Amino acid sequence: MEFLQPILFWGLLGISIPIFIHLWNGRRGKVLDWAAMNWLSGQESQSSRSFKLEQLLLLFLRILIWAILVLLAVGLWFDFLGKNDSKPIVHLVQPDTEVESEFRFEIEQALEKGEQVFWLAEGLPEYEVGQFPEGNWKEFEMQKALDLLPNRLDSLHIYSLGLENDFGSNLLFVPEIPVLHVSTLDKRSYSKARIGLDSIRFLSVDKSGLLQLDSAERTSDLIYSGSIEVSFSLKNQENRAQLLAAFEAINEIYGISFTEVSEGGKLVLTDQFPETNSKEKLYFLIESSDRILPQNVINLENQSGLTWEEMIEKGLLPELILEPLVDFLGIHPKEKRLTIHQLEQRFIQISESKMAALPNTAILLLILFLILFGLERYYAYRLNL
Structure with missing residues (x-):
């Protein structure tokens, strides 16, 4: 009930x-008038007010x-x-060879029971063994696909690799919080590109996905070398000093050197949204903004979820600068694997979905x-x- x-x-x-x-x-x-009423005393003829x-x-x-x-x-x-199909059980499978192979038994069991199985791709195409939908499944708008689900579900099952970008960065609204089946295989890829720090030292990513210093003499995968030019457009000189301290910390640990220039730097630190946005530059905003930012404009406060003072107090500024910087230059560490609990936080149940159902x-x-x-x-x- x-x-x-x-x-x-x-x-x-x-x-x-x-x-x-x-x-x-x-x-x-x-x-009610009756003849014997006149023979009653006053107390006996009094009406009850209870x-x-x-x-x-x-x-x-x-x-x-x-x-x-x-x-x-x-x-x-x-x-x-209710009818048998009033609250169906739906299975969504990420179009990936490893995911399909690892969860083949569960998917076949669902098909035998008459449950609905779809590829987690644009339009929710029906599942067919080994017949992956065309196109890149990560490039479609997932919310539009999830909107195609019935308003009332008995349960929703999703099979995926469990990587951070599997479901994008936005919250997803579903009729029912999904039961997540995450692959145990590690298919995370990482970039083999390198940044030349000097003639003998290079910055790259190791097999575990972490940044490392190496000295291998090869130039085929060299994407950048030398010092990174930095220009400032800040009103508060205290903020400038704190940013310079963060650059010194990055240089001390990872060997990346920075050179300050008056303008035209590859890395721009500003407290205002840039009037002209060059795709060849990486911009860091030090004040929060509600604007939708391009990929090469990083808002430090929004990225961390902390105020500027909290970032400085916790010593997070070097890390918040380094991660998008190496990604901008072309070094991509392994994609982060999330726990099932972390993935569940990406989904919000639509309470209004019950309103669409007729009792x-x-x-x-x-x-x-x-x-x-x-x-x-x-x-x-x-x-x-």
């Missing part, structure tokens, strides 16, 4: 209306009618009254209402009330 709009149960407070009416009618009473509930059967019918109206508004749903008890309650209303009118007429 399920209630589609339980907040409307507040309507049960209206039961007090027929009770109040019956109490009031019992208090008022009726005046509250009395009369005609309890009629009162019960009226209370029951009001309760039925509330249940009609709330929307009562009984699973045993399967509506006809039964309506028939019961009409029967009770007819009985109440007949009984009230017989009692001349």
Whole structure:
């Protein structure tokens, strides 16, 4: 049993209306003249002003009618009254060879049970063994695909690699929080490109996906070399000093050197959104902004979720600068693998999805209402009330 709009149960407070009416009618009473009235004393003929509930059967019918109206508004749903396909079980499979291979048994079991299985791709195409949908599955707008799901689901199962960018960076709205099946295989890729620090030292990514210093003499994968030119456009000189301290820390640990120039630097530090945006430059904003930023404009406060003062206090500024900097230059560490709990946080259940469902008890309650209303009118007429 399920209630589609339980907040409307507040309507049960209206039961007090027929009770109040019956109490009031019992208090008022009726005046009946009869011959022996004149022989009674004053105290004996005094009317009673106490509250009395009369005609309890009629009162019960009226209370029951009001309760039925509330249940009609709330929307009562009984699973045993629904059809078999009223709340389907849906499986979404990431179009990946390793994912399909690892969860082949679960997918085949779902198909045998008649459950719905789709590729997690544009348009939610039906699943076919080994027949992957065309195109890059990560480039489509996932929310539009999820919007194609039925409004009411028994359960939703998603099979994926469990990587950070599997579902994008935005929250996803679904009719039911999914049961996530994450691959145990490590398919994370990383860049083999290198940054030349000097003639003998290079910055690259190791097999575990972490930045490392190496001295291998090869130039085929060299993407950048030399010092990185930095230009400042800041009003607050204290912020400038803090940024210079962060650059010194990066240089000390990773060997990346920075050269300050008046303008035209590859790295631009500013407290205002750049009027002209060059794709050849990386911009760091030190103040929060609600604007939608291009990929080469990084808002440090929004990126960390902390204020500038908190970033400085926790010593996070070098890390917040280094990660997007090496990514901009062309070194991409391994994509982060998320836990199931972290992936679940990407999904929000749409409570409004229940509003789209029609209660399967509506006809039964309506028939019961009409029967009770007819009985109440007949009984009230017989009692001349």
